[in-house]
Amino acid sequence: xxxxxxxxxxxxxxxxxxxxxxxxxxxxxxxxxxxxxxxxxxxxxxxxxxxxxxxxxxxxxxxxxxxxxxxxxxxxxxxxxxxxxxxxxxxxxxxxxxxxxxxxxxxxxxxxxxxxxxxxxxxxxxxxxxxxxxxxxxxxxxxxxxxxxxxxxxxxxxxxxxxxxxxxxxxxxxxxxxxxxxx
Amino acid sequence: xxxxxxxxxxxxxxxxxxxxxxxxxxxxxxxxxxxxxxxxxxxxxxxxxxxxxxxxxxxxxxxxxxxxxxxxxxxxxxxxxxxxxxxxxxxxxxxxxxxxxxxxxxxxxxxxxxxxxxxxxxxxxxxxxxxxxxxxxxxxxxxxxxxxxxxxxxxxxxxxxxxxxxxxxxxxxxxxxxxxxxxxxxxxxxxxxxxxxxxxxxxxxxxxxxxxxxxxxxxxxxxxxxxxxxxxxxxxxxxxxxxxxxxxxxxxxxxxxxxxxxxx
Numbered sequence: 003x004x005x006x007x008x009x010x011x012x013x014x015x016x017x018x019x020x021x022x023x024x025x026x027x028x029x030x031x032x033x034x035x036x037x038x039x040x041x042x043x044x045x046x047x048x049x050x051x052x053x054x055x056x057x058x059x060x061x062x063x064x065x066x067x068x069x070x071x072x073x074x075x076x077x078x079x080x081x082x083x084x085x086x087x088x089x090x091x092x093x094x095x096x097x098x099x100x101x102x103x104x105x106x107x108x109x110x111x112x113x114x115x116x117x118x119x120x121x122x123x124x125x126x127x128x129x130x131x132x133x134x135x136x137x138x139x140x141x142x143x144x145x146x147x148x149x150x151x152x153x154x155x156x157x158x159x160x161x162x163x164x165x166x167x168x169x170x171x172x173x174x175x176x177x178x179x180x181x182x183x184x185x
Numbered sequence: 186x187x188x189x190x191x192x193x194x195x196x197x198x199x200x201x202x203x204x205x206x207x208x209x210x211x212x213x214x215x216x217x218x219x220x221x222x223x224x225x226x227x228x229x230x231x232x233x234x235x236x237x238x239x240x241x242x243x244x245x246x247x248x249x250x251x252x253x254x255x256x257x258x259x260x261x262x263x264x265x266x267x268x269x270x271x272x273x274x275x276x277x278x279x280x281x282x283x284x285x286x287x288x289x290x291x292x293x294x295x296x297x298x299x300x301x302x303x304x305x306x307x308x309x310x311x312x313x314x315x316x317x318x319x320x321x322x323x324x325x326x327x328x329x330x331x332x333x334x335x336x337x338x339x340x341x342x343x344x345x346x347x348x349x350x351x352x353x354x355x356x357x358x359x360x361x362x363x364x365x366x367x368x369x370x371x372x373x374x375x376x377x378x379x380x381x382x383x384x385x386x387x388x389x390x391x392x393x394x395x396x397x398x399x400x401x402x403x404x405x406x407x408x409x410x411x412x413x414x415x416x417x418x419x420x421x422x423x424x425x426x427x428x429x430x431x432x433x434x435x436x437x438x439x440x441x442x443x444x445x446x447x448x449x
Contacts, residue, residue, distance in 0.1 A: 027218035056252035
């Protein structure tokens with residue numbers, strides 16, 4: 003603090019004529035009542051300000067914050083639980099869908115296999131029928147061809163006999179041709 | 186002039202020789218503690234408005250600004266000032282609860298009042314040109330006597346005559362107990378003395394040392410060193426300002442604990 007020498011103006015036993023302290027100002031008896039008085043006033047004011055306004059307010063703010071934190075933690079727990087439930091449900095749905103898909107696949111495979119077997123059987127039957135039919139046709143054709151050959155042979159033999167000047171005996175020629183063809 | 190400077194320096198316990206040697210330098214380390222009327226130059230009576238009044242009023246305003254205005258928004262997510270107020274509240278509340286137990290929390294507002302006044306007055310005293318109210322024994326003795334008387338009365342009200350068993354150390358051998366009782370009683374009555382002088386002494390010494398160093402700044406050669414020293418001491422004083430408020434408060438809690446639970 004700046005020392006402004008106010009010569010002889012301060013009327014105190016603890017301050018000299020230059021305004022400087024004589025000894026320790028802390029031990030100056032004449033200032034003590036003043037300090038005690040204002041200190042008591044100050045402490046009373048601070049006490050009432052703190053105990054009536056400030057401390058209850060801070061206590062309520064802290065309690066409110068604690069409550070908010072507790073609630074938020076509880077809400078977070080709840081949301082976490084819900085998320086876990088949702089995940090479990092999703093997993094279950096996924097597993098179900100996979101099993102169903104597998105079942106459908108299996109079913110489809112079996113159906114196709116059955117149809118295929120049936121178709122194969124049908125085709126086999128058709129092929130067998132066609133084969134039999136063809137064999138019959140071939141036999142018929144072969145038989146008719148032999149008959150034609152016989153006729154041609156008999157006609158040819160008759161013509162040859164006639165050409166050679168012999169008498170054409172129908173029956174004899176036919177027998178002879180038959181015998182030849184058998185031989 | 187020189188004798189006064191020497192006298193003042195001796196009181197501060199520092200720089201006495203330097204003051205006597207250099208002579209030309211002006212040391213008034215104790216002038217900062219003079220109580221003077223704010224208006225006029227009359228004598229300081231009991232109800233005179235003095236610099237004590239001014240700086241105590243500023244302390245009240247700071248406390249109101251911090252603890253009442255700072256918390257007026259009651260925000261769940263606190264602003265800076267509300268954080269500081271909550272920090273101070275939590276610090277002292279926890280201290281009272283830890284030292285005295287749950288039943289000591291009834292006295293929390295009283296202890297909070299002491300702490301807030303001391304810590305704010307100490308820090309206000311660190312403002313250059315300010316007046317430090319807590320550097321006066323008159324102030325700290327009143328604070329300590331409030332604690333001493335309050336705790337003693339509370340001890341007798343809560344425990345009756347068995348409060349005196351605090352002085353009768355039953356864990357010691359019987360022959361030693363009367364001796365220990367005398368020592369305990371002396372130490373009990375020394376409490377307010379040490380309690381008050383520790384605070385005022387620390388604050389006063391630091392401020393006086395700063396003034397002594399500031400006095401050396403008058404010499405051009407020494408002044409850079411002097412400024413560095415002032416800065417360093419100021420840093421120390423910032424710590425002392427808080428630590429002494431803390432010490433005063435925690436000792437109050439310890440004394441309160443003795444009153445609530447006198448049986449060791």
